[in-house]
Amino acid sequence: MSAEPISSPNDPTTSGSTMFRGVLPPDAKPNRAATWVELSLRSGPFILLHLLALVAFWTPLTWTAAILYVSLFSLRTFGLTAGYHRYFAHRGYSTSRIFQFMLAWFGCCAVQKGPLWWAGHHRSHHRYSDTPKDPHSPHETSFWWSHVGWILSNEYTETPYEDIPDFSRYPELRWIDTFHIVPGITLAILCWLIGGMPGLVYGFLLSTITLYHTTFSVNSLNHLFGSRRYATPDDSRNNLWIALLTFGEGWHNNHHHYQSSANQGFYWWEIDISYSILVVLSKFGIVWNLRTPGNRALNYRRIRPTAKVTSLEQMAATAEGAGNGSRPLDGGTASSTAS
Numbered sequence: 001m002s003a004e005p006i007s008s009p010n011d012p013t014t015s016g017s018t019m020f021r022g023v024l025p026p027d028a029k030p031n032r033a034a035t036w037v038e039l040s041l042r043s044g045p046f047i048l049l050h051l052l053a054l055v056a057f058w059t060p061l062t063w064t065a066a067i068l069y070v071s072l073f074s075l076r077t078f079g080l081t082a083g084y085h086r087y088f089a090h091r092g093y094s095t096s097r098i099f100q101f102m103l104a105w106f107g108c109c110a111v112q113k114g115p116l117w118w119a120g121h122h123r124s125h126h127r128y129s130d131t132p133k134d135p136h137s138p139h140e141t142s143f144w145w146s147h148v149g150w151i152l153s154n155e156y157t158e159t160p161y162e163d164i165p166d167f168s169r170y171p172e173l174r175w176i177d178t179f180h181i182v183p184g185i186t187l188a189i190l191c192w193l194i195g196g197m198p199g200l201v202y203g204f205l206l207s208t209i210t211l212y213h214t215t216f217s218v219n220s221l222n223h224l225f226g227s228r229r230y231a232t233p234d235d236s237r238n239n240l241w242i243a244l245l246t247f248g249e250g251w252h253n254n255h256h257h258y259q260s261s262a263n264q265g266f267y268w269w270e271i272d273i274s275y276s277i278l279v280v281l282s283k284f285g286i287v288w289n290l291r292t293p294g295n296r297a298l299n300y301r302r303i304r305p306t307a308k309v310t311s312l313e314q315m316a317a318t319a320e321g322a323g324n325g326s327r328p329l330d331g332g333t334a335s336s337t338a339s
Helices: 036-058 063-089 097-108 115-127 143-152 171-178 181-223 240-245 252-257 273-283 295-299 312-323
Strands: none
Touching (some): 036 143, 036 181, 063 097, 063 181, 097 171, 097 181, 143 181, 181 252
């Protein structure tokens, strides 16, 4: 069964910004959580998970627990980066319907909600990146809002099916998106059965919390710290340290430049573990049609070394000038399919 190709959102505008405006978003955005009380009610389970992890101080670290921590952090990072992000949100490659569901399951094991919810809101981020309509811009709200506050707010509780019609037509994906907590609970039980209390604490709790903040850092830190190769109309950055922790997601300016690419590290020295795994999987026919930027895309909108860009408005002007009126190269038109 094939999914219809869709265009990746690429019409962001820019506005003035400040790096930190406080922890809660401004009152001018009434749909967002407006009080600490309201935000705290929604953040209860998230905070409880962090508190439960403190049990690690009284729990011995065993070899089994250590292996669970590393392996489950890696597997779920791949589920989020190669599955939720590069496949569901951007259709950077094609795969079978069975492996499509496996990617959704691995992503849900990270306890970051379902694939349709995640990918739908992420498409909105690209459509309005670093503007007031961006769900998690650190410039339009605050660092903490972009890092975790937006996930816990009332505005983003529902799955935006209208933003992801290509995948929401699969009943199994709608099911797992609705019951996204099932894979996470199942994994927690398995960790306990395999490694006892150390397996649960280190293999599930601590690896989940680590994965939360490595993933969230792409939304927050990757729009504040790092270098810019391309004049995208936002403040996305390339950051080696975040790339290492997130299996390649830290090459964020590359990604905002060419959104539907299966690889985010464009050059050999830009380590991209998720893409390397996808290449191996493609050798076995598990995935195919891996989309990568060509020479024209790699040289489009490059920032010249002498150019000095100091604001989002100037970035937008530079991006417009670099395009010379031509069609942007951000992707989404590749026909990624689930067969």
